[in-house]
Amino acid sequence: MAGNSGPYPVLAGCTASGKSEAAMLFAAAGPGVEIVNADSRQFYRGMDIGTAKPSPRDRALVPHHLLDVADPDTLLSAGWFAGAAMEAVEDVSSRGGLPVTVGGSVLYIMAMAGMMDPLPPANPALRKVLETLEEESPGFLGRMLAALDPGTRVDAADRVRQIRALEITLESGERASNLRRGGKPGKRLVFILLEPPPDVLRKRIDARVDGMVEAGLLRETEGLLAAGFRREPVLGRTIGYREMIDCLEGLCSLEQAVMNVKTNTWRFARRQRNMLERLPGAIRVGSPDAAAEILEGRWGDGKGQ
Numbered sequence: 001m002a003g004n005s006g007p008y009p010v011l012a013g014c015t016a017s018g019k020s021e022a023a024m025l026f027a028a029a030g031p032g033v034e035i036v037n038a039d040s041r042q043f044y045r046g047m048d049i050g051t052a053k054p055s056p057r058d059r060a061l062v063p064h065h066l067l068d069v070a071d072p073d074t075l076l077s078a079g080w081f082a083g084a085a086m087e088a089v090e091d092v093s094s095r096g097g098l099p100v101t102v103g104g105s106v107l108y109i110m111a112m113a114g115m116m117d118p119l120p121p122a123n124p125a126l127r128k129v130l131e132t133l134e135e136e137s138p139g140f141l142g143r144m145l146a147a148l149d150p151g152t153r154v155d156a157a158d159r160v161r162q163i164r165a166l167e168i169t170l171e172s173g174e175r176a177s178n179l180r181r182g183g184k185p186g187k188r189l190v191f192i193l194l195e196p197p198p199d200v201l202r203k204r205i206d207a208r209v210d211g212m213v214e215a216g217l218l219r220e221t222e223g224l225l226a227a228g229f230r231r232e233p234v235l236g237r238t239i240g241y242r243e244m245i246d247c248l249e250g251l252c253s254l255e256q257a258v259m260n261v262k263t264n265t266w267r268f269a270r271r272q273r274n275m276l277e278r279l280p281g282a283i284r285v286g287s288p289d290a291a292a293e294i295l296e297g298r299w300g301d302g303k304g305q
Contacts, residue, residue: 007189008100008190009298010192011291014272035065038105049220152177191282194286209240242264244261
């Protein structure tokens with residue numbers, strides 16, 4: 001399978017929709033496929049079970065990029081991913097391969113596609129000040145955001161997005177809601193969107209969570225905590241690990257934690273689906289087999305060059 005100068009496929013979809021399965025089906029049809037990870041939690045070492053990271057067997061069969069590139073004490077940004085992902089894509093293509101980007105982290109995919117506005121970079125010192133003010137006066141972030149940028153609407157419990165909106169406003173001198181216009185998507189990527197029916201997706205989510213627990217998700221979480229990693233900045237923001245930490249801290253039973261993982265994953269998938277609607281010109285398919293057929297039809301055997 002020859003490489004090409006684009007456009008390159010991006011296989012996106014909600015969590016547990018079958019993206020990795022589709023990519024592996026396509027890769028099995030011929031040599032040359034390499035997978036670029038676009039799951040923002042599979043970047044982290046040690047977070048294997050809870051992120052459904054590709055198995056050692058799959059990684060031996062097909063080269064994977066952007067897995068295990070950081071420890072879970074450093075939060076990697078969408079901006080970082082945009083550069084790293086396109087660098088991987090160019091590297092694979094330069095060697096005659098076909099890069100297939102696979103993942104469900106929509107903001108990261110949008111950044112890769114050039115759909116994000118140029119915004120001020122993170123300011124750790126400012127973030128720390130805002131965190132402290134919120135701790136001292138709960139609700140401070142929401143009140144400040146309402147005063148400075150009423151056009152930005154963020155869930156009161158989403159401290160991360162509140163802080164980022166305030167950071168953009170304070171650093172740029174302009175309202176974040178005015179600066180965020182969606183960017184201009186490039187033409188180098190083709191989006192293939194996996195959309196199984198809701199009832200199928202719900203069953204896949206429940207089965208995946210049960211499999212993770214059986215595979216040792218609680219033990220994996222315990223090991224990460226024992227290694228010195230804490231809730232912030234990554235584990236506590238990752239469904240699966242957050243609930244297992246609650247269990248380990250005695251805040252709930254394992255049975256309740258598992259139920260919480262399933263419920264929170266389903267809610268997250270519905271939010272993902274809304275975000276995925278923003279990917280322009282996406283080719284929509286309902287199953288991994290259908291996605292693999294689309295990939296094979298356009299990029300298999302040197303097609304799509």
